[in-house]
Amino acid sequence: MKSLTPPLLRCLCLNRSMDFIRPKRMLYFWIDKIRNVLLRLSWHLVHSIINLCYFTTGMVHALESHLISRGLLRKYKSLHISKIRYLAIVIESEDACRTSNVIELLQWLAALGIKHVSLYDNEGLLKKSKDIILEKFDGAVLFQDTHENNVLLDQPRMTLEFVSFYDGKEAVARAANVLLMKYIKSGGIGSNQGEQIFTESQMSEALKTVGSGGPEPDLLLIYGPARCHLGFPAWRMRYTEIQHMGPLTCMTYGSLIKAIYRFTTVRQNYGK
């Protein structure tokens, strides 16, 4: 009998060890698979329980909202509406084309006595529909940047402002160019010396110059799937109370009252 040559011997040993490794690998493969499936199942189970909790609390809120709308809950009967001087509404751009909902919301706000409303959506769809909205909702005048903020509150009719991303980050860039021109004209005084060249009030003035200088809202209501302000102008949101109202299609008068009531109970220290 011929003796086994080293390469043949090596090949035989390799085959034997592979015969042993293959089932082991298959076992690990299946353990891994089962573990992943169990993990995913656990994750989905947890989220299903959470969705159920939200469904239940949604029912409770809907009932509460109905009772508030009917005036059956004493707590919400008298609102100190004067505490809200400026109100902002943030609407998801997908819902911004639902002008009938927007107009109904404005009618509720006008009935409550809100004097200034800023309507915001990121893409500016509300701005594009502003003529339709102003035509169908005749209780308002369009906000002009030339208005002084204290004059807004003396208007008999509601002042309506349409805001978009153009008035947020892009407006800050335009205002920066206004300040840059002033800086160049002044000869670049204070450059690179670590001094403060501009003040916050100069920035506010520059924003007004570029047409994005509206007042700072006291309360911001978000109509969308999540509590995200979607890019509302940063310069105007320093101490604004932000509340999430749910999707625009599910808006109710009762939840609006509840949000306003909640705002009127807040006390701010402004950092002190």
Add this chain to the structure above:
Amino acid sequence: MERVTGRLIQMYDSIVNFLRKCIFYVLSVGPIPNHIAFIMDGNRRYTKRWNLMQGAGHKVGYSALMSMLKYCYELGVRYVTIYAFSIDNFKRTPEEVQSLMDLMLDKIEELLKDESIVNRYGIRVYFSGNLKLLNEPVRLAAERAMLATAKNSKAVLSICVAYTSTNEILHAVQESCEEKWDEITLLNSSGGYEPDENVNLIELTDIENHMYMAFAPDPDIIIRTSGETRLSNFLLWQSANSYLYSPSVLWPEIGFRQFLWVILNFQRIRVYLDKKRKQL
């Protein structure tokens, strides 16, 4: 007896850590936030509620902060930002401001120790804000901490001190103007250059590059404790798509339960938004 108690506590800690890791393992099936920001509100209310000495609430708040950082980095959150001290907080009484500065100095020194959380998780520390407004010892300690952790790359901790968003935006605009001024001066020296008023020299990207927080992506979640629903001049520029969460607990009382809840809510919303985006 003490040895037995010590052993039991160790065992309890190990079990709790193991359970927490299991929960994070399940959570990692869904989207994990990359950046979480905290507004640590409620320390003084906590002091009042429990009739503690002045400043005790902030000390308990610091332990709560260490726990939250541990949970964040264990889960795999890469960036954490905390609102430690606002420019508006300088309006407080000088004694309170000084005690907060002393606490900050003390805690920065602690962060730099070998066994601190910073070294355990490979965290790079940034101090974001107008540091010139701080007193010299705190400013120097902050600069030392940033230098000492510059080589760490696993995670980032951004501590906002002497910070407000409006100050950050103004500072970014100012830096952009100075940069353009330098460019114009250079162009002028090599040949007459008149800047056209109708051309926007400063772009949005110039401003974004000069923000204090330019090193980090926008936060996925901003948590403000004590049930307050405002941002108080914190990350206003960066928070356009951030999920804002306001649990009613005071900051020193925040724990794993609230952390877990916010992550689950974030995953729920992110999954919903991703589904909608795919439909469009």
